Amino acid sequence: MDTMSNITSETTTTQPSTSKGAMQAQDQLEVSMDPPQIYVERTLALIKPDAIDKAEEIEDIILRSGFTILQKRKVHLTPEQASDFYAEHYGKMFFPSLVGYMSSGPIVAMVLARDKCIGYWRDLIGPTNTYKARETHPDSLRAIYGTDDQRNAVHGSDSYSSSEREVRFMFPDSVIEPIPAGQAARDYLARHVNPTLLGGLTELCKQKPEDPVTWLADWMIENNPNKPKIRQPIIQEPE
Numbered sequence: 408m409d410t411m412s413n414i415t416s417e418t419t420t421t422q423p424s425t426s427k428g429a430m431q432a433q434d435q436l437e438v439s440m441d442p443p444q445i446y447v448e449r450t451l452a453l454i455k456p457d458a459i460d461k462a463e464e465i466e467d468i469i470l471r472s473g474f475t476i477l478q479k480r481k482v483h484l485t486p487e488q489a490s491d492f493y494a495e496h497y498g499k500m501f502f503p504s505l506v507g508y509m510s511s512g513p514i515v516a517m518v519l520a521r522d523k524c525i526g527y528w529r530d531l532i533g534p535t536n537t538y539k540a541r542e543t544h545p546d547s548l549r550a551i552y553g554t555d556d557q558r559n560a561v562h563g564s565d566s567y568s569s570s571e572r573e574v575r576f577m578f579p580d581s582v583i584e585p586i587p588a589g590q591a592a593r594d595y596l597a598r599h600v601n602p603t604l605l606g607g608l609t610e611l612c613k614q615k616p617e618d619p620v621t622w623l624a625d626w627m628i629e630n631n632p633n634k635p636k637i638r639q640p641i642i643q644e645p646e
């Protein structure tokens with residue numbers, strides 16, 4: 408499956424570090440850690456008309472399954488839009504009833520993100536046919552929320568290229584930047600993240616706080632070079 412944008416973010420940086428401590432921290436990181444792998448992938452998920460009343464429940468399962476909902480909108484497709492969305496099935500016996508079903512009521516469209524998102528979401532929704540899903544994948548969303556062989560509650564893109572097309576179809580106004588990969592990702596991180604992060608890691612090692620992750624997050628916010636410089640607000644004296 409052509410699904411993965413694999414971003415390798417190495418801790419090496421071409422940027423000069425701001426302090427000796429930061430350089431030491433960088434050396435230590437290079438010695439002790441494999442380059443972290445960041446996998447980011449998106450997919451289009453739909454909650455179809457037959458499951459719209461269960462949308463909140465399904466969204467809850469989505470979040471608890473490790474997906475992030477990047478975008479969400481409720482739409483009511485016209486028959487023309489439903490035919491366009493399912494154009495690949497044009498000419499099949501079930502096409503007219505599929506278009507009728509998908510335009511019969513509102514749907515929820517979501518852009519989901521996580522590692523291996525397309526595959527994991529397809530696993531979670533289960534087989535196309537609800538009856539089959541109930542037999543073979545009783546815990547899948549289609550087994551639980553689907554109605555029959557057509558009204559199967561949820562949709563998921565089946566490949567990287569269809570996810571890109573379908574996200575653009577449902578969210579035409581949003582600009583989707585291509586996710587940087589390889590050297591572009593390394594350059595981006597080296598320029599915008601690593602110098603600050605290395606400073607934070609150096610301080611973290613000095614302080615050794617009880618909750619290092621929260622401490623580092625606070626430190627990063629406090630020392631964010633992009634933070635707007637706000638002057639002391641003028642406090643109005645009571646009259």
Ligand SMILES: Nc1ncnc2c1ncn2[C@@H]1O[C@H](COP(=O)(O)OP(=O)(O)OP(=O)(O)O)[C@@H](O)[C@H]1O
Pocket residue numbers: 501505534535556557558559561562563564565
């Ligand atoms: N044999 C069929 N009879 C009736 N409806 C069908 C049939 N096959 C597919 N459909 C409907 O058409 C939709 C698209 O079919 P497809 O083969 O692309 O399945 P899918 O990829 O599992 O589903 P989806 O694209 O909705 O995620 C199905 O979700 C289902 O609603």
